[in-house]
Amino acid sequence: MASWPYLIGALGAAFLLGACGETKPTVAAAQVAPAAGRLTVKAQTVADLKPVPGTLTTRDMAEARARISGVLVSLAVREGDMVRQGQVIGRVKDDRLALQTGAFDAQVSAAAAEAARAQADLTRTRDLFSNGVYAQARLDQVEAQARAASANLAAARAQRSASAELGAQGAILAPAAGRVLVADVPVGSVVMPGQTVARVTAGPMVVRLELPEGQARALKPGDLVQLAAEDLRGVATQGVITQVYPAVTSGQVTADVTATGLPQDLIGQRVRAQIRIGERRALIVPRAYVVTRFGVDYARLVRADGTVSETPIQTTAGPTAATVEVLSGLRAGDVLTPAGTGK
Numbered sequence: 001m002a003s004w005p006y007l008i009g010a011l012g013a014a015f016l017l018g019a020c021g022e023t024k025p026t027v028a029a030a031q032v033a034p035a036a037g038r039l040t041v042k043a044q045t046v047a048d049l050k051p052v053p054g055t056l057t058t059r060d061m062a063e064a065r066a067r068i069s070g071v072l073v074s075l076a077v078r079e080g081d082m083v084r085q086g087q088v089i090g091r092v093k094d095d096r097l098a099l100q101t102g103a104f105d106a107q108v109s110a111a112a113a114e115a116a117r118a119q120a121d122l123t124r125t126r127d128l129f130s131n132g133v134y135a136q137a138r139l140d141q142v143e144a145q146a147r148a149a150s151a152n153l154a155a156a157r158a159q160r161s162a163s164a165e166l167g168a169q170g171a172i173l174a175p176a177a178g179r180v181l182v183a184d185v186p187v188g189s190v191v192m193p194g195q196t197v198a199r200v201t202a203g204p205m206v207v208r209l210e211l212p213e214g215q216a217r218a219l220k221p222g223d224l225v226q227l228a229a230e231d232l233r234g235v236a237t238q239g240v241i242t243q244v245y246p247a248v249t250s251g252q253v254t255a256d257v258t259a260t261g262l263p264q265d266l267i268g269q270r271v272r273a274q275i276r277i278g279e280r281r282a283l284i285v286p287r288a289y290v291v292t293r294f295g296v297d298y299a300r301l302v303r304a305d306g307t308v309s310e311t312p313i314q315t316t317a318g319p320t321a322a323t324v325e326v327l328s329g330l331r332a333g334d335v336l337t338p339a340g341t342g343k
Contacts, residue, residue, distance in 0.1 A: 059203025062175040070094035090172035104160035111153040118149035176202035205262040216253035228272035291339035
Protein backbone atom coordinates (compact mmCIF):
# COMPACT_ATOMS: atom_id res chain seq x y z
CA MET A 1 0.00 0.00 0.00
CA ALA A 2 2.96 2.30 0.52
CA SER A 3 3.72 2.24 -3.26
CA TRP A 4 0.35 3.80 -4.31
CA PRO A 5 1.44 7.44 -3.70
CA TYR A 6 4.51 6.92 -5.89
CA LEU A 7 2.41 5.32 -8.70
CA ILE A 8 -0.12 8.14 -8.68
CA GLY A 9 2.67 10.71 -8.81
CA ALA A 10 4.32 9.01 -11.78
CA LEU A 11 1.03 8.90 -13.76
CA GLY A 12 0.41 12.59 -13.05
CA ALA A 13 3.86 13.55 -14.25
CA ALA A 14 3.38 11.56 -17.48
CA PHE A 15 0.02 13.24 -18.13
CA LEU A 16 1.53 16.69 -17.64
CA LEU A 17 4.39 15.92 -20.01
CA GLY A 18 1.98 14.66 -22.68
CA ALA A 19 -0.14 17.78 -22.37
CA CYS A 20 2.91 19.98 -22.76
CA GLY A 21 4.01 18.14 -25.98
CA GLU A 22 0.57 18.43 -27.75
CA THR A 23 0.57 20.88 -30.73
CA LYS A 24 -2.51 22.64 -32.10
CA PRO A 25 -3.27 22.28 -35.86
CA THR A 26 -2.42 25.34 -37.93
CA VAL A 27 -4.99 26.88 -40.23
CA ALA A 28 -3.65 27.54 -43.77
CA ALA A 29 -3.96 31.12 -44.83
CA ALA A 30 -6.11 31.83 -47.87
CA GLN A 31 -4.07 32.54 -51.00
CA VAL A 32 -4.46 36.02 -52.43
CA ALA A 33 -4.46 36.29 -56.23
CA PRO A 34 -1.94 38.72 -57.71
CA ALA A 35 -3.40 41.70 -59.53
CA ALA A 36 -1.44 40.96 -62.68
CA GLY A 37 -2.90 38.42 -65.08
CA ARG A 38 -6.48 38.57 -63.87
CA LEU A 39 -9.10 37.86 -66.54
CA THR A 40 -12.78 38.77 -66.46
CA VAL A 41 -14.90 36.14 -68.19
CA LYS A 42 -17.09 37.62 -70.93
CA ALA A 43 -19.55 36.08 -73.37
CA GLN A 44 -18.41 36.27 -76.98
CA THR A 45 -20.12 35.68 -80.30
CA VAL A 46 -18.68 32.59 -81.96
CA ALA A 47 -19.59 30.51 -84.97
CA ASP A 48 -22.10 27.73 -84.33
CA LEU A 49 -20.36 24.68 -85.78
CA LYS A 50 -22.12 21.44 -86.59
CA PRO A 51 -20.22 18.16 -87.11
CA VAL A 52 -21.16 16.42 -90.36
CA PRO A 53 -19.73 13.35 -92.09
CA GLY A 54 -17.91 13.73 -95.38
CA THR A 55 -16.48 11.46 -98.03
CA LEU A 56 -13.16 11.89 -99.80
CA THR A 57 -13.87 11.60 -103.51
CA THR A 58 -13.34 13.31 -106.86
CA ARG A 59 -15.43 15.98 -108.50
CA ASP A 60 -16.85 13.48 -110.99
CA MET A 61 -16.81 9.76 -111.72
CA ALA A 62 -16.37 8.51 -115.28
CA GLU A 63 -17.47 5.08 -116.43
CA ALA A 64 -15.77 3.14 -119.22
CA ARG A 65 -18.59 1.35 -121.04
CA ALA A 66 -18.79 -1.24 -123.78
CA ARG A 67 -20.14 0.25 -127.02
CA ILE A 68 -21.06 -3.02 -128.72
CA SER A 69 -22.20 -6.42 -127.53
CA GLY A 70 -19.81 -9.33 -127.59
CA VAL A 71 -17.18 -11.10 -125.52
CA LEU A 72 -14.65 -9.19 -123.43
CA VAL A 73 -11.38 -10.56 -124.80
CA SER A 74 -8.97 -8.27 -122.91
CA LEU A 75 -8.88 -5.88 -119.94
CA ALA A 76 -5.54 -4.14 -119.50
CA VAL A 77 -6.15 -2.30 -116.18
CA ARG A 78 -6.68 -3.16 -112.54
CA GLU A 79 -7.96 -1.25 -109.53
CA GLY A 80 -5.54 1.54 -108.64
CA ASP A 81 -3.96 1.96 -112.09
CA MET A 82 -3.61 5.44 -113.53
CA VAL A 83 -5.00 5.95 -117.05
CA ARG A 84 -5.05 8.83 -119.51
CA GLN A 85 -8.06 10.02 -121.45
CA GLY A 86 -8.64 7.99 -124.61
CA GLN A 87 -6.39 5.11 -123.55
CA VAL A 88 -7.53 1.66 -124.72
CA ILE A 89 -8.16 -0.32 -121.52
CA GLY A 90 -10.10 -3.28 -122.96
CA ARG A 91 -11.56 -4.83 -126.06
CA VAL A 92 -14.86 -6.47 -126.95
CA LYS A 93 -15.05 -8.82 -129.93
CA ASP A 94 -18.09 -9.93 -131.95
CA ASP A 95 -17.30 -12.47 -134.69
CA ARG A 96 -20.46 -11.56 -136.57
CA LEU A 97 -19.09 -8.12 -137.33
CA ALA A 98 -16.09 -9.60 -139.15
CA LEU A 99 -18.39 -11.74 -141.31
CA GLN A 100 -20.63 -8.76 -141.99
CA THR A 101 -17.67 -6.63 -143.05
CA GLY A 102 -16.56 -9.41 -145.43
CA ALA A 103 -20.02 -9.47 -147.01
CA PHE A 104 -19.90 -5.71 -147.54
CA ASP A 105 -16.46 -6.10 -149.14
CA ALA A 106 -18.01 -8.44 -151.72
CA GLN A 107 -20.80 -5.95 -152.37
CA VAL A 108 -18.23 -3.21 -152.92
CA SER A 109 -16.41 -5.37 -155.48
CA ALA A 110 -19.64 -6.12 -157.33
CA ALA A 111 -20.69 -2.45 -157.34
CA ALA A 112 -17.25 -1.44 -158.59
CA ALA A 113 -17.48 -3.90 -161.50
CA GLU A 114 -20.96 -2.67 -162.41
CA ALA A 115 -19.77 0.96 -162.28
CA ALA A 116 -16.82 0.14 -164.53
CA ARG A 117 -19.12 -1.57 -167.08
CA ALA A 118 -21.56 1.34 -167.05
CA GLN A 119 -18.72 3.80 -167.59
CA ALA A 120 -17.45 1.79 -170.56
CA ASP A 121 -20.97 1.73 -172.08
CA LEU A 122 -21.19 5.48 -171.64
CA THR A 123 -17.91 6.00 -173.45
CA ARG A 124 -19.01 3.90 -176.45
CA THR A 125 -22.42 5.48 -176.60
CA ARG A 126 -20.98 8.98 -176.66
CA ASP A 127 -18.65 7.98 -179.51
CA LEU A 128 -21.50 6.51 -181.55
CA PHE A 129 -23.73 9.48 -180.76
CA SER A 130 -21.09 11.84 -182.11
CA ASN A 131 -21.08 9.81 -185.38
CA GLY A 132 -24.84 9.98 -185.67
CA VAL A 133 -25.54 6.31 -184.88
CA TYR A 134 -27.45 6.78 -181.58
CA ALA A 135 -30.11 9.33 -180.78
CA GLN A 136 -30.07 11.71 -177.84
CA ALA A 137 -32.52 9.53 -175.92
CA ARG A 138 -30.14 6.59 -176.05
CA LEU A 139 -27.27 8.75 -174.72
CA ASP A 140 -29.41 10.06 -171.84
CA GLN A 141 -30.36 6.51 -170.85
CA VAL A 142 -26.75 5.29 -170.72
CA GLU A 143 -25.65 8.35 -168.73
CA ALA A 144 -28.38 7.67 -166.14
CA GLN A 145 -27.26 4.06 -165.85
CA ALA A 146 -23.65 5.17 -165.31
CA ARG A 147 -24.69 7.63 -162.57
CA ALA A 148 -26.77 4.92 -160.84
CA ALA A 149 -23.85 2.49 -160.92
CA SER A 150 -21.54 5.10 -159.38
CA ALA A 151 -24.11 5.82 -156.62
CA ASN A 152 -24.45 2.09 -155.86
CA LEU A 153 -20.67 1.86 -155.52
CA ALA A 154 -20.60 4.80 -153.09
CA ALA A 155 -23.40 3.24 -151.02
CA ALA A 156 -21.63 -0.12 -150.84
CA ARG A 157 -18.41 1.56 -149.72
CA ALA A 158 -20.30 3.52 -147.04
CA GLN A 159 -21.91 0.34 -145.70
CA ARG A 160 -18.53 -1.38 -145.61
CA SER A 161 -16.99 1.58 -143.73
CA ALA A 162 -19.87 1.59 -141.23
CA SER A 163 -19.42 -2.12 -140.56
CA ALA A 164 -15.66 -1.71 -140.11
CA GLU A 165 -16.23 1.23 -137.75
CA LEU A 166 -18.69 -0.82 -135.72
CA GLY A 167 -16.04 -3.50 -135.31
CA ALA A 168 -13.51 -0.86 -134.21
CA GLN A 169 -15.90 0.25 -131.47
CA GLY A 170 -15.06 -2.95 -129.65
CA ALA A 171 -12.17 -0.99 -128.12
CA ILE A 172 -13.06 0.28 -124.62
CA LEU A 173 -11.55 3.74 -124.02
CA ALA A 174 -10.85 5.54 -120.76
CA PRO A 175 -13.33 8.46 -120.68
CA ALA A 176 -11.10 10.64 -118.51
CA ALA A 177 -7.64 10.81 -117.01
CA GLY A 178 -7.54 9.47 -113.46
CA ARG A 179 -7.30 6.39 -111.27
CA VAL A 180 -9.21 3.17 -111.89
CA LEU A 181 -11.52 2.48 -108.95
CA VAL A 182 -13.45 -0.56 -110.17
CA ALA A 183 -12.57 -3.07 -112.89
CA ASP A 184 -14.45 -6.17 -111.83
CA VAL A 185 -15.65 -7.66 -115.15
CA PRO A 186 -13.58 -10.81 -115.85
CA VAL A 187 -12.15 -11.49 -119.28
CA GLY A 188 -14.38 -13.87 -121.23
CA SER A 189 -17.62 -12.36 -119.99
CA VAL A 190 -20.41 -11.48 -122.39
CA VAL A 191 -21.10 -7.75 -122.24
CA MET A 192 -23.92 -5.66 -123.64
CA PRO A 193 -23.85 -2.16 -125.14
CA GLY A 194 -23.66 0.42 -122.36
CA GLN A 195 -22.43 -2.00 -119.72
CA THR A 196 -19.82 -0.52 -117.35
CA VAL A 197 -16.48 -2.31 -117.47
CA ALA A 198 -14.41 0.09 -115.32
CA ARG A 199 -14.94 3.21 -113.24
CA VAL A 200 -12.38 6.02 -113.34
CA THR A 201 -11.98 9.11 -111.16
CA ALA A 202 -12.34 12.43 -112.93
CA GLY A 203 -11.74 15.99 -111.80
CA PRO A 204 -10.06 17.40 -108.66
CA MET A 205 -10.22 15.85 -105.21
CA VAL A 206 -13.03 17.09 -102.94
CA VAL A 207 -14.65 16.25 -99.62
CA ARG A 208 -18.34 15.64 -100.31
CA LEU A 209 -20.74 16.52 -97.49
CA GLU A 210 -24.36 15.52 -97.00
CA LEU A 211 -26.54 17.30 -94.45
CA PRO A 212 -30.25 17.89 -93.83
CA GLU A 213 -31.91 20.40 -96.11
CA GLY A 214 -32.97 22.57 -93.16
CA GLN A 215 -29.38 23.18 -92.13
CA ALA A 216 -28.11 23.42 -95.70
CA ARG A 217 -29.92 26.72 -96.24
CA ALA A 218 -27.09 28.47 -94.40
CA LEU A 219 -24.44 27.06 -96.75
CA LYS A 220 -23.04 29.11 -99.60
CA PRO A 221 -19.94 28.84 -101.81
CA GLY A 222 -16.92 30.39 -100.16
CA ASP A 223 -17.75 29.36 -96.58
CA LEU A 224 -14.90 27.84 -94.57
CA VAL A 225 -15.17 24.25 -93.35
CA GLN A 226 -13.06 22.69 -90.60
CA LEU A 227 -11.71 19.24 -91.53
CA ALA A 228 -10.30 16.67 -89.11
CA ALA A 229 -6.56 16.65 -89.72
CA GLU A 230 -6.15 13.12 -88.35
CA ASP A 231 -8.51 11.83 -91.05
CA LEU A 232 -6.41 13.48 -93.78
CA ARG A 233 -2.96 12.63 -92.38
CA GLY A 234 -2.50 16.20 -91.25
CA VAL A 235 -2.24 17.63 -94.77
CA ALA A 236 -5.43 19.71 -94.61
CA THR A 237 -7.41 21.18 -91.71
CA GLN A 238 -9.51 23.80 -93.49
CA GLY A 239 -11.43 23.77 -96.74
CA VAL A 240 -13.76 25.99 -98.75
CA ILE A 241 -17.21 25.13 -100.07
CA THR A 242 -17.00 25.35 -103.85
CA GLN A 243 -20.43 24.06 -104.81
CA VAL A 244 -23.79 23.41 -103.20
CA TYR A 245 -25.86 21.08 -105.38
CA PRO A 246 -29.40 22.36 -105.99
CA ALA A 247 -31.08 18.94 -105.83
CA VAL A 248 -32.42 17.41 -102.60
CA THR A 249 -32.16 13.63 -102.29
CA SER A 250 -34.00 11.90 -99.42
CA GLY A 251 -33.97 15.14 -97.45
CA GLN A 252 -30.20 15.58 -97.85
CA VAL A 253 -28.29 18.35 -99.61
CA THR A 254 -24.85 17.66 -101.09
CA ALA A 255 -21.94 20.12 -101.03
CA ASP A 256 -18.34 19.87 -102.24
CA VAL A 257 -15.40 21.16 -100.19
CA THR A 258 -11.96 21.70 -101.70
CA ALA A 259 -8.71 21.88 -99.75
CA THR A 260 -5.02 21.90 -100.54
CA GLY A 261 -3.17 18.59 -100.46
CA LEU A 262 -6.07 16.15 -100.19
CA PRO A 263 -4.77 12.53 -100.45
CA GLN A 264 -5.64 10.68 -103.64
CA ASP A 265 -5.03 7.06 -102.70
CA LEU A 266 -8.17 6.29 -100.63
CA ILE A 267 -11.23 7.31 -102.58
CA GLY A 268 -14.33 6.93 -100.42
CA GLN A 269 -12.58 7.52 -97.07
CA ARG A 270 -14.78 9.06 -94.37
CA VAL A 271 -13.74 12.53 -93.20
CA ARG A 272 -15.12 14.41 -90.21
CA ALA A 273 -16.01 18.02 -90.89
CA GLN A 274 -17.56 20.96 -89.09
CA ILE A 275 -19.67 23.51 -90.92
CA ARG A 276 -20.95 26.88 -89.75
CA ILE A 277 -24.74 27.05 -89.48
CA GLY A 278 -25.02 30.31 -87.54
CA GLU A 279 -23.72 32.22 -84.49
CA ARG A 280 -24.14 31.87 -80.73
CA ARG A 281 -22.86 33.33 -77.45
CA ALA A 282 -20.19 31.39 -75.54
CA LEU A 283 -17.65 31.78 -72.71
CA ILE A 284 -14.16 31.63 -74.26
CA VAL A 285 -11.05 31.68 -72.06
CA PRO A 286 -7.36 31.07 -72.83
CA ARG A 287 -5.98 27.62 -72.06
CA ALA A 288 -3.50 29.19 -69.63
CA TYR A 289 -6.39 29.78 -67.21
CA VAL A 290 -7.43 26.10 -67.16
CA VAL A 291 -5.59 23.27 -65.47
CA THR A 292 -6.39 19.55 -65.74
CA ARG A 293 -5.85 17.23 -62.78
CA PHE A 294 -6.71 13.54 -63.07
CA GLY A 295 -9.02 14.18 -66.00
CA VAL A 296 -10.94 17.07 -64.43
CA ASP A 297 -10.56 20.69 -65.59
CA TYR A 298 -10.24 23.43 -62.98
CA ALA A 299 -10.18 27.22 -63.10
CA ARG A 300 -8.78 29.49 -60.37
CA LEU A 301 -11.65 31.78 -59.43
CA VAL A 302 -10.88 35.08 -57.68
CA ARG A 303 -13.39 35.93 -54.95
CA ALA A 304 -14.52 39.43 -54.04
CA ASP A 305 -11.94 39.62 -51.23
CA GLY A 306 -9.11 38.71 -53.63
CA THR A 307 -8.65 35.14 -52.43
CA VAL A 308 -8.47 32.22 -54.87
CA SER A 309 -10.55 29.07 -55.03
CA GLU A 310 -10.33 26.30 -57.61
CA THR A 311 -13.63 25.36 -59.20
CA PRO A 312 -14.24 22.41 -61.53
CA ILE A 313 -15.44 23.32 -65.02
CA GLN A 314 -16.52 21.52 -68.16
CA THR A 315 -14.78 22.58 -71.37
CA THR A 316 -14.59 21.84 -75.06
CA ALA A 317 -12.38 22.99 -77.90
CA GLY A 318 -12.46 26.73 -78.55
CA PRO A 319 -12.37 28.71 -81.79
CA THR A 320 -8.54 28.59 -81.76
CA ALA A 321 -5.95 26.16 -80.46
CA ALA A 322 -5.03 28.54 -77.62
CA THR A 323 -8.57 28.87 -76.23
CA VAL A 324 -11.27 26.67 -74.74
CA GLU A 325 -15.02 27.09 -74.42
CA VAL A 326 -16.44 26.77 -70.92
CA LEU A 327 -19.70 24.84 -70.95
CA SER A 328 -20.41 24.89 -67.20
CA GLY A 329 -18.78 25.97 -63.93
CA LEU A 330 -18.31 29.67 -64.78
CA ARG A 331 -20.50 32.60 -65.72
CA ALA A 332 -19.98 35.97 -67.31
CA GLY A 333 -18.34 38.42 -64.90
CA ASP A 334 -16.23 35.87 -63.00
CA VAL A 335 -12.58 36.83 -62.52
CA LEU A 336 -9.86 34.24 -63.12
CA THR A 337 -6.18 34.10 -62.41
CA PRO A 338 -3.72 31.99 -64.43
CA ALA A 339 -3.72 28.32 -63.41
CA GLY A 340 -0.74 26.23 -62.39
CA THR A 341 0.52 22.99 -63.86
CA GLY A 342 -1.78 20.00 -64.12
CA LYS A 343 -1.32 16.31 -63.60
